Amino acid sequence: MATQSEYDVIVIGGGPAGEVAAQYAVAGSDRTAVIVEHELLGGECSYWACMPSKALLRPATVAAAARAMPGVREVVGDAGLDVTAVLRRRDEFTSHHNDSGQRSWSGSLGIDVLHGSAQLTGERTVEVSTGGHGDPPTGTLRARHAVVLATGSRPAVPSIPGLRGALPWTSRDATNLREVPARVAIIGGGVVATECATWLLALGAREVTLIVRGSALLASAEPFAGELVAGALRAAGATVRFGTSPTAVHRDGPHDTGEGRIHGGPVTVTLDDPARTELTVDELIVAAGRRPATAGLGLAAVGLGDDRLSTDDRLAVQGVPGDWLYAIGDVSGRAPLTHMGKYHGRVCGDVIAARAESRPLDGPRYLASADHGRVPQVVFTSPEVASVGRTQRQATADGFDVEAVEVDIAVAGSLLLRDDFAGHAKLVIDRATDTLIGATFVGTEVAELVHAATVAVAGRVPMESLWHAVPAYPTVSEVWLRLLEARRG
Numbered sequence: 154m155a156t157q158s159e160y161d162v163i164v165i166g167g168g169p170a171g172e173v174a175a176q177y178a179v180a181g182s183d184r185t186a187v188i189v190e191h192e193l194l195g196g197e198c199s200y201w202a203c204m205p206s207k208a209l210l211r212p213a214t215v216a217a218a219a220r221a222m223p224g225v226r227e228v229v230g231d232a233g234l235d236v237t238a239v240l241r242r243r244d245e246f247t248s249h250h251n252d253s254g255q256r257s258w259s260g261s262l263g264i265d266v267l268h269g270s271a272q273l274t275g276e277r278t279v280e281v282s283t284g285g286h287g288d289p290p291t292g293t294l295r296a297r298h299a300v301v302l303a304t305g306s307r308p309a310v311p312s313i314p315g316l317r318g319a320l321p322w323t324s325r326d327a328t329n330l331r332e333v334p335a336r337v338a339i340i341g342g343g344v345v346a347t348e349c350a351t352w353l354l355a356l357g358a359r360e361v362t363l364i365v366r367g368s369a370l371l372a373s374a375e376p377f378a379g380e381l382v383a384g385a386l387r388a389a390g391a392t393v394r395f396g397t398s399p400t401a402v403h404r405d406g407p408h409d410t411g412e413g414r415i416h417g418g419p420v421t422v423t424l425d426d427p428a429r430t431e432l433t434v435d436e437l438i439v440a441a442g443r444r445p446a447t448a449g450l451g452l453a454a455v456g457l458g459d460d461r462l463s464t465d466d467r468l469a470v471q472g473v474p475g476d477w478l479y480a481i482g483d484v485s486g487r488a489p490l491t492h493m494g495k496y497h498g499r500v501c502g503d504v505i506a507a508r509a510e511s512r513p514l515d516g517p518r519y520l521a522s523a524d525h526g527r528v529p530q531v532v533f534t535s536p537e538v539a540s541v542g543r544t545q546r547q548a549t550a551d552g553f554d555v556e557a558v559e560v561d562i563a564v565a566g567s568l569l570l571r572d573d574f575a576g577h578a579k580l581v582i583d584r585a586t587d588t589l590i591g592a593t594f595v596g597t598e599v600a601e602l603v604h605a606a607t608v609a610v611a612g613r614v615p616m617e618s619l620w621h622a623v624p625a626y627p628t629v630s631e632v633w634l635r636l637l638e639a640r641r642g
């Protein structure tokens with residue numbers, strides 16, 4: 154059990170959001186904090202999500218760039234990736250699922266870490282079971298100032314007959330794969346599905362089929378993003394089936410062989426198309442979204458009626474008086490991205506510190522305003538999709554009178570990067586204020602382009618001023634000039 158039972162701040166969940174909240178809540182003070190974590194300190198992001206997925210994707214990007222470059226392609230040839238070496242590097246990125254580095258970090262800040270499952274039992278009171286959920290509690294902690302819920306999210310598994318019993322892969326298996334299935338079907342057409350299809354093809358999967366119930370990949374992005382990613386996945390050998398969902402799943406001999414290993418015999422997926430098409434694959438991956446991890450958190454004990462949390466912009470949970478309960482990161486139901494969870498952690502930690510010291514919460518520092526129309530995201534497919542703020546469709550739905558401008562990315566910098574560079578960019582401009590409210594870039598390695606757009610959106614920089622932000626030559630950022638020129642006509 155903990156070295157003490159009373160802390161200034163108790164954080165439930167030691168993912169990126171929880172860690173940062175604890176750090177900011179105690180920074181420069183003698184306040185005490187504990188993080189209760191039932192798996193590994195560092196959370197989903199470090200061991201099963203961002204880190205392993207990006208470690209699997211980067212070698213494919215580098216190999217494709219090398220193969221596209223005369224003078225280099227003659228040296229690298231057509232050979233596929235060295236799968237063993239890629240997986241070894243992936244395992245280094247996830248610290249072989251050893252969180253001692255994270256624990257040293259928290260120790261260096263004076264933050265205690267308690268291994269166990271936590272649940273709320275009343276105001277400022279948290280019960281911890283060191284065994285797991287459902288086990289008898291092993292201790293009760295009390296928070297003097299705040300309890301922060303940072304429990305993340307869980308994959309949603311649709312109720313399709315036979316699906317759960319077939320022991321399909323979730324993103325945890327796909328990011329921690331130990332063997333590459335030759336034939337794979339993926340349920341979903343969102344971020345996990347498209348990134349996962351990209352690395353599976355690069356690692357040598359022979360048949361990859363995306364089963365997409367809607368009519369687009371990456372449906373919440375600008376439509377051209379999903380179209381370009383679908384085209385690239387098909388060119389790499391994937392099959393993308395739109396407008397269809399599985400109606401039944403059957404597996405011969407499902408067997409829990411462990412994370413990232415093929416879970417039994419062949420899987421047959423029946424689709425709801427008129428032909429009742431059956432796909433037979435070696436592994437099925439569920440990438441159908443994620444749900445906030447609120448189950449078993451004891452929300453009813455603090456008067457919350459259901460399992461959905463809603464927070465104000467100080468990240469305090471609404472419906473709980475006294476400003477002692479906060480929710481951040483994926484569990485908050487706000488943008489489910491690591492950088493946004495860490496941002497919540499910074500805002501929430503600062504709010505807790507100010508309230509503990511009876512300081513006024515003046516100024517924008519204490520409000521998580523970036524959640525509203527200013528969220529950046531990069532989808533690390535090939536091509537990448539980098540975006541911030543609202544799409545044209547979202548902006549119109551939100552009542553903005555918008556102007557959109559778009560161009561292909563074909564500038565000196567992009568041609569220098571790759572002879573075959575292909576990409577597209579779009580700006581969404583609010584006519585009333587003449588400021589940028591959304592931007593999307595699709596193309597090879599456009600990830601680093603998005604922060605300039607984020608600065609313009611967050612800073613409400615007038616379009617007129619952007620004209621004087623001169624992009625260096627020759628860089629892919631010259632696309633900004635092309636966009637502004639296209640707008641001038």
Ligand SMILES: Cc1cc2nc3c(=O)[nH]c(=O)nc-3n(C[C@H](O)[C@H](O)[C@H](O)COP(=O)(O)OP(=O)(O)OC[C@H]3O[C@@H](n4cnc5c(N)ncnc54)[C@H](O)[C@@H]3O)c2cc1C
Pocket residue numbers: 165166167168169170171189190191192193194195196197198199201202203204206207269270271272303304305306324328345446449450481482483484489490491492493494
């Ligand atoms: C495959 C994949 C790839 C992704 N790639 C990216 C990316 O490239 N960039 C990006 O920004 N985002 C990415 N994401 C999203 C990102 O992983 C999440 O947004 C991020 O992990 C959320 O952080 P968090 O701290 O809110 O939750 P988590 O990282 O989920 O951490 C929550 C922690 O709480 C613990 N916990 C839960 N309940 C309890 C309890 N009752 N008691 C004690 N501990 C508990 C869990 O064990 C976990 O460690 C990806 C997601 C997936 C699935």
Ligand SMILES: NC(=O)c1ccc[n+]([C@@H]2O[C@H](COP(=O)([O-])OP(=O)(O)OC[C@H]3O[C@@H](n4cnc5c(N)ncnc54)[C@H](O)[C@@H]3O)[C@@H](O)[C@H]2O)c1
Pocket residue numbers: 311312340341342343344345346348365366367398399440441442443488489490530531532533
């Ligand atoms: N690079 C990144 O930033 C990154 C990478 C991976 C994941 N993530 C985060 O993780 C979250 C989860 O990703 P995701 O891809 O699982 O979710 P998503 O919401 O992006 O996509 C879910 C997909 O599953 C489909 N779907 C949902 N329910 C279904 C059902 N019952 N039957 C068939 N299809 C169904 C949806 O139509 C959609 O295509 C995302 O919100 C994203 O923020 C981020």
